[in-house]
Amino acid sequence: MKLTLNVWRQKGPNDSGHFETYHTDKVLPEMSFLEMLDVVNQDLIAEGKEPIAFDHDCREGICGTCGMMINGVPHGRQIAGTPTTTCQLHMRFFKDGDTITIEPWRAKAFPVLKDLVVDRSAFDHIIQSGGYISVPTGAAPDGNAIPVPKPKADYAFDAAACIGCGACVAACPNASAMLFTGAKVAHLAALPQGQAERYDRVLRMVDTHDAEGFGGCTNFAECEAVCPKGISIDVIAQMNRDLFWANLTRSQPKAKKESH
Amino acid sequence: MAAVVSFTRTTIGKKMLMAVSGAIGYGFVIAHMAGNFHAFEGREEFNAYAEGLRTIGQPFVPHTGLLWVVRIVLLVAVITHVWMAIDLSRRDLASRPVKYAKKDTVQSSFATKTLRYGGTAIFLFLVYHLMHLTLGNAHSNFIPNDPYHNLVSGFQNPISVAVYLVAMAALGMHLYHGVWSMFQSLGLNSRRTDLFFRRLAQASGILLFIGFSIVPISVLLGIVK
Ligand code: HEM
Ligand code: FES
Numbered sequence: 001m002k003l004t005l006n007v008w009r010q011k012g013p014n015d016s017g018h019f020e021t022y023h024t025d026k027v028l029p030e031m032s033f034l035e036m037l038d039v040v041n042q043d044l045i046a047e048g049k050e051p052i053a054f055d056h057d058c059r060e061g062i063c064g065t066c067g068m069m070i071n072g073v074p075h076g077r078q079i080a081g082t083p084t085t086t087c088q089l090h091m092r093f094f095k096d097g098d099t100i101t102i103e104p105w106r107a108k109a110f111p112v113l114k115d116l117v118v119d120r121s122a123f124d125h126i127i128q129s130g131g132y133i134s135v136p137t138g139a140a141p142d143g144n145a146i147p148v149p150k151p152k153a154d155y156a157f158d159a160a161a162c163i164g165c166g167a168c169v170a171a172c173p174n175a176s177a178m179l180f181t182g183a184k185v186a187h188l189a190a191l192p193q194g195q196a197e198r199y200d201r202v203l204r205m206v207d208t209h210d211a212e213g214f215g216g217c218t219n220f221a222e223c224e225a226v227c228p229k230g231i232s233i234d235v236i237a238q239m240n241r242d243l244f245w246a247n248l249t250r251s252q253p254k255a256k257k258e259s260h
Numbered sequence: 261m262a263a264v265v266s267f268t269r270t271t272i273g274k275k276m277l278m279a280v281s282g283a284i285g286y287g288f289v290i291a292h293m294a295g296n297f298h299a300f301e302g303r304e305e306f307n308a309y310a311e312g313l314r315t316i317g318q319p320f321v322p323h324t325g326l327l328w329v330v331r332i333v334l335l336v337a338v339i340t341h342v343w344m345a346i347d348l349s350r351r352d353l354a355s356r357p358v359k360y361a362k363k364d365t366v367q368s369s370f371a372t373k374t375l376r377y378g379g380t381a382i383f384l385f386l387v388y389h390l391m392h393l394t395l396g397n398a399h400s401n402f403i404p405n406d407p408y409h410n411l412v413s414g415f416q417n418p419i420s421v422a423v424y425l426v427a428m429a430a431l432g433m434h435l436y437h438g439v440w441s442m443f444q445s446l447g448l449n450s451r452r453t454d455l456f457f458r459r460l461a462q463a464s465g466i467l468l469f470i471g472f473s474i475v476p477i478s479v480l481l482g483i484v485k
Pocket of ligand 1: 218219275279284285286341342345348349375378379380382383384431434435439441442
């Protein structure tokens with residue numbers, strides 16, 4: 001296959017960056033999108049040029065490390081026609097002679113480190129602020145000791161499927177991380193183990209979300225359309241519901257002022 | 261009070277204030293549209309309806325007493341809604357300082373994407389509408405306390421009718437997304453109710469557009485005169 005690629009190149013966080021155009025005719029339909037970039041990079045290395053930097057790890061759609069805007073949609077979702085990760089997007093979805101525009105996730109909270117690699121530490125900060133349950137240490141409890149109704153368990157599992165890739169933020173017109181935050185809030189709110197810290201958790205996580213510089217949710221639902229794990233904006237409604245009760249019943253935590 | 265103020269702390273809380281103020285507006289436009297249909301009953305009935313709005317609750321409340329209560333609630337709702345819209349929109353636009361060279365969407369509708377522009381159009385229309393049929397300073401032939409006359413003479417002007425139709429299209433589009441969005445923002449939506457609220461929003465948008473447009477068009481065509 002012959003392809004033309006418009007790729008965002010940026011030397012580092014402080015470089016202003018620009019698009020560069022590459023041509024390749026060594027692409028096979030069986031390749032994944034990342035393998036296609038590997039091929040382009042081999043040529044760049046052979047020419048003594050700097051290869052295109054991109055994040056990747058498992059290459060089997062489960063770790064959430066990879067991710068880039070492909071023709072204006074995260075993970076090339078509109079090309080695949082089904083939820084996917086960039087590493088699981090195959091070149092057979094493209095036509096010979098296609099031009100592909102490749103950009104990093106764009107959000108104030110996700111600064112570009114290099115080329116297509118962004119810093120997603122803001123997600124870690126959201127999880128650190130409440131995406132856990134506190135357990136006293138000791139022997140591991142018996143797995144079946146706490147009964148969970150099957151529909152609740154399924155719902156929690158669907159929400160817990162988030163791999164933290166950041167496609168939701170990238171697709172959102174407001175660069176909002178409400179799907180990511182809501183997935184964790186809804187996951188723990190559905191389980192008995194999550195109840196003790198439920199309402200403090202939602203306050204702290206939403207506070208951190210806002211403090212990290214993500215935008216608000218305007219219910220476009222673009223996030224759920226591009227989520228590789230098909231997480232529904234149902235989790236955002238659940239988070240809103242919990243925040244509503246938390247606002248009415250809890251004293252508010254001190255506003256976060258530190259900058260990241 | 262502290263609990264109410266706490267809603268303004270987060271983007272979600274602000275969105276809930278938008279949803280509640282939007283819900284007040286939604287209730288108002290439905291009642292307003294229904295009231296407009298009195299135009300088809302003729303001058304006496306229409307003017308009696310308008311007077312009725314001013315005398316509800318008498319003799320327990322003064323003339324126009326309840327009307328002013330409603331007006332103040334609506335004013336507070338509009339101020340809250342627009343204030344939060346501006347506050348959230350500014351934050352939303354700032355959250356992506358470097359724009360995409362190429363951006364596409366998968367499933368958001370035209371109505372969803374135009375919420376801010378439609379909202380602005382509705383706001384401008386609101387000012388015009390009050391100056392046209394309530395205060396009369398944007399009306400060439402205004403007679404105080406004769407709303408039927410003001411309605412019929414006002415809509416002889418095709419440009420005025422066109423402005424109303426465009427504004428009502430904007431309102432219909434706003435609610436085509438907004439009514440569903442309101443339930444989602446307040447956390448009242450779930451997978452079981454999603455389709456119902458989507459359809460309710462779409463039906464509301466379309467029916468309000470048709471319902472509001474019938475009266476000015478009927479006047480222009482001479483059906484109401
Ligand atoms: C009759 C007048 C109006 C009605 C009935 C109305 C109703 C609504 C409703 C029900 C929503 C959904 C709220 C939610 O998502 O939770 C909404 C959203 C919105 N409205 Fe209005 N609205 C009106 C006027 C306006 C005006 C004058 C503006 C001004 C600029 C405006 C701007 C917006 C914006 C930007 C949103 C989206 C908010 C967001 O997603 O964050 N609306 N409106
Ligand atoms: S590399 Fe792990 S999900 Fe793509």
